[in-house]
Amino acid sequence: MPIWDFLEIYGARLASGTLVTCAQFVLAAVIAIVVALLAGLGKLSKNAVIRGVSTVYIEAFRGTSLLVQLYWIFFVLPLFGLTLPKFVAGFVSVGLNVGSYGAELVRGAIQSVPKGQWEAAYALSMSPARRMRRIILPQALALMLPPWGNLLIELLKGTALVALISVTDLMFQAKQINASTFLSAEAFGSALVIYYILARFLITPFMRWMERVIARRLGRA
């Protein structure tokens, strides 16, 4: 079957899958960013309990597979009385997984802000919270944006796994089409191309744009 006919018949299903993938991506990204910020700051905290919790979270999620985490959250958490719908379980696991990698980026970026900036803020008698918010974090943000671009592409790729708990994302639709038609090259091939387009022509340019905006706001453009 020519690829055009294939797309005419199954294009709508692929498109609906792409929408679900985009939704998963955005929700997981929000969770990842929030959790990365909390755990990254937590790891630098003076409080041993907060530091310990952050370290355990980071090591546990970085040390195991996303798929293991996904299955654990979907199949085992209900035994503890917390049942998440598959759509929620999907983006929560992906978000928590990527958040643990992001936490290390946050921590590294905060530690790379020059010492003079910390001292200057201290000399101006800023409170620690204010110093973090107004002086350190904006500069750390500029440092960590490029690696976050890569991480968000990893996150997009991670969302493909939610198909394995039957979230009807792009990967799931490609699998379904393959199962009913055996047009494997067309089904999986077009899904690959769609993921590539999302990563290369949406996420990457968006992150480049963000880098420029942040550089301008910091007066470095």
Added chain:
Amino acid sequence: MSFNWRWDFTWEILPRLLLATLNTLIAAGAGYAIALVLGLILALAQRTGWRPITVAVREFVEFIRSTPLVLQIFFVFYVGPQFGIRLSPWTSGMIAIGLHYSAYLSEVYRAGIDAVPRGQWEACRALNMSTRDTYVRIVIPQALPPSIAGMGNYLVGIFKDTPMLSVIGVAELMHTANAIGSESYRFLEPFTLVGLIYLAISLPTAGLIRLFEGWVRRKLGM
């Protein structure tokens, strides 16, 4: 069903899971071996200076890096038979995972080679060394130590990505845990054990890689 951890069940399934861990390690090792070699080829292909090859390889690497591994595994496994090539789950799994990580490793190699100062290349030129000697005796030994951290990260990465092979029926750890779960309707113990086994292997490995990196640096007098 509620939360109750059963130790007798744990001891019953642990040997089976440990056996599957062996499969996981073999899969990770074989995939990594493919990725190491293929990655070097991809990295060197980008240095040939012949533009069409450089651009094509570059795009290929970008494509592999920005699409999901599960999808690539499915692609390799299902597309072959459509054209009359039948691959076993193991073979297609190794091809997919090896190819995926070769793209990542080629970037590590590339960064390592780029980090070798220009003067080193020029010195080789001045000493009239052949290209082969330049790479083997001067460039690669210096490109290696800064690459080890990245290479090690991807070794742990490939190990953590092997569960994806379960989707095409490679009997590794996750596949076995799934099978145990559907036989006994107990998911708590198998999935938790799988998580713990992964932690027990990947955390020490990450530590060992750091030690190894220090050892190589000292060996090369850096």
